[in-house]
Amino acid sequence: MERAGVVVIGGGAAGLAALRALRQAGCDALLLEARARLGGRIHTLHPDGWPAPVELGAEFIHGAPAELSRLAVETGGSECEDWTWRDGKLLPAAEFGGDVWAALEGMAAIRPPAPDRSFAAYLAALPGLSEAAQQAAGAYIEGYEAADPERISVYSLNRERAAGGPQEAGPRRPRAGFDALVRELASDGRVLLDAVVEAVEWQPGRVRIAARHRGEELRVEARAAVVTLPLALLQSDAVKFAPPLDAKRPALQRLAMGGALRVTLRLREPLWREVRDDTGRRLEALGFLFGFEPEAGHFPTWWTHPCAAQITGWAAGRHAWAMAGWPQDRILERALADLALRLRLPSARLAAAVLGAHTHDWQADPFAGGGYSYAGVGGLDAAAQLAAPLDGTLFFAGEATDAQGEHATLQGAVRSGRRAAAEALAALP
Ligand SMILES: Cc1cc2nc3c(=O)[nH]c(=O)nc-3n(C[C@H](O)[C@H](O)[C@H](O)COP(=O)(O)OP(=O)(O)OC[C@H]3O[C@@H](n4cnc5c(N)ncnc54)[C@H](O)[C@@H]3O)c2cc1C
Known part of the structure; x- marks a missing residue:
């Protein structure tokens, strides 16, 4: 005792x-x-030979919170650019953004006495929002909040946005993991x-x-x-x-509890740099590659590490839940297929460039039961x-x-x- x-x-x-x-x-x-x-749900690996730490759980510092202020921060990546892949098209993210950002900004108007509603219900009632923009906004919330757009509260999203404060340019991570x-x-x-x-x-x-x-x-x-x-x-x-x-x-x-699953790949070289988008521009400075995927069980979003030939695939919400309990080989196979499609690389070429991969199934983890809450x-x-x-x-x-x-x-x-x-x-x- x-x-x-x-x-x-x-x-x-x-x-x-x-x-x-x-x-x-x-x-x-x-x-x-x-x-x-x-x-x-902080789970950092430092695998031998990998140039940067590998996070299986949390990676980014959101906002500038006092609770994390003692960490030495890696701010590299502010010069990065984001792209979007959708329906086989690969374009700078800004090309897709307009309506979606307007829809997110418009949420602030939903406050008492207007009743709370789900993000999906909010979108459906927005006049003039195209179906494509609805899907893009839904995918954004699913990806960022790990949440089901049919379920997440707009009141809570507004509170979260107010709490976040100003976000510095580019993602911020603890340098040492x-x-x-x-x-x-x-x-x-x-x-x-x-x-x-x-x-x-x-x-x-x-x-x-x-x-x-x-x-x-x-x-x-x-x-x-x-x-x-x-x-x-x-x-x-x-x-x-x-x-x-x-x-x-x-x-x-x-x-x-939202679902969240990530796969980090170490590549022989940053292969994305040789890829060109539909306007002919190379993805030289790729930061985030956002994607839309109607079918559950995919890695729609990817991001690179600013200092290493490492790239991370992100599956949130129903994507993560659909892959809960899959054997690691199957998860990696799905991640590689999704990345090859987005980068327009032959699967064999991508597979040959992969020096290592790490993932963790938080949904099937008996001591977590998912990614994070909403x-x-x-x-x-x-x-x-x-x-x-x-x-x-x-x-x-x-x-x-x-x-x-x-x-x-x-x-x-x-x-x-x-x-x-x-x-x-x-x-x-
Ligand atoms: C994939 C992923 C990515 C994320 N990305 C970010 C990010 O970029 N930035 C960010 O700020 N946050 C991120 N988060 C969220 C962040 O990781 C969590 O909010 C945070 O770590 C939660 O801390 P906690 O102490 O509340 O819970 P936990 O870290 O889950 O701690 C709970 C502890 O309880 C233990 N436990 C469970 N059952 C028992 C039991 N029966 N007996 C004893 N112990 C038990 C668990 O093992 C665990 O150690 C991410 C989470 C995931 C999963």
């Missing part, structure tokens, strides 16, 4: 931030993490890896946890718990709470309800509990961990 003042469940960004805040306040805290590593954040957040606190929490029995002021630690039964007793389980695991009752979390049901039903129609206040403590004993953190529009980002996760730790400290005698 282990004893602690506060037990933190989950060692992703939220759990690590909570542990650190608890430790700094002198609290005896213990963190239980199911995997053999910390970081959760996002695992630098894991190292920054990790504290000297007690951490047990390979500790899968199975059940949480709780009453005011007391929590008893049943877990499996390296295959052995483990019991932990604490006064309080900070729960940072990903949304999908709370929704599926992957951990049995007794009494059950009935108070959270309405919030859990109004939030959704709010469904009518779910604007659901994150705050999910975050609310229960009986001064269970405290909730994790990206999905961020109620300020950062429910799908690392800054939201870190912020939530700090908030839950502060709530627990205030409640402890």
Whole structure:
């Protein structure tokens, strides 16, 4: 039996931030993490011989959040240009953009007393928007939010856009990989890896946890718990709470887990540089290559690494869910076919240029259950309800509990961990 003042469940960004805040306040805290590593949906690889780190989870810093301000940032790529591939046409992204950006800007008008609605319903009601622009805007939201356009709330999209603040030109990433954040957040606190929490029995002021630690039964007793389980695991009752979390049901039903899957390829050379678009221009400075794909189970979007012959394929929303559980070979085969089509390269030529590939199926991952969260129609206040403590004993953190529009980002996760730790400290005698 282990004893602690506060037990933190989950060692992703939220759990690590909570542990650190608890430790700094002198609290005896213990963190239980199911995997053999910390970081959760931050999963950076540094494969031998690869020129740049490979992210299997989070890669980009969205906005300029204080929570990530200590990371050394790679801003290379601001000189990059974006292209769009659609119906066999390859053109500079700006050629397709106009109507789509206007549709996104127009969302700001949907605010009370106008009722909340899905992004798809919003688009369908826009006068004069062509079907092609509707599809493009839907694909954009699916790709960026990992969400089903038929389900995601326009109110929540507006809040997220307001929270984002000004975005610097070009994508920003931690230079050394996002695992630098894991190292920054990790504290000297007690951490047990390979500790899968199975059940949480709780009453005011007391929590008893049943877990499996390296295959052995483990019991932990604490006064309080900070729960940072990903949304999908709370929704599926992957951990049995007794009494059950009935108070959270309405919030859990109004939030959704988006699907996200990425494949990063290391190439012998940056093959895209020799490709020409329909206007005859070379994709010399390719940044993002956006794509539209009506059929689920594809990698519509690709982006290059600014300093390396590495290219990443991105499948979000229904594309990622359609490939959940596929063997890695099949995922890679699909990614290569999609890239060859977009770059107009013979498949054999592309395959011969691939020196390595990495991917991770977050949808089939029992400790993630998907990519990142979003709010469904009518779910604007659901994150705050999910975050609310229960009986001064269970405290909730994790990206999905961020109620300020950062429910799908690392800054939201870190912020939530700090908030839950502060709530627990205030409640402890
Ligand atoms: C493919 C992908 C790309 C992304 N891209 C970006 C991006 O570019 N920028 C950005 O800001 N965000 C991005 N995100 C989102 C970001 O990664 C998440 O918002 C953030 O990492 C969530 O942190 P968390 O601590 O809330 O959850 P997690 O990191 O999931 O942490 C939860 C932890 O709980 C553990 N756990 C689960 N079950 C148990 C159990 N039974 N017992 C004990 N422990 C358990 C898990 O192993 C995990 O470590 C991306 C996510 C994905 C998947």
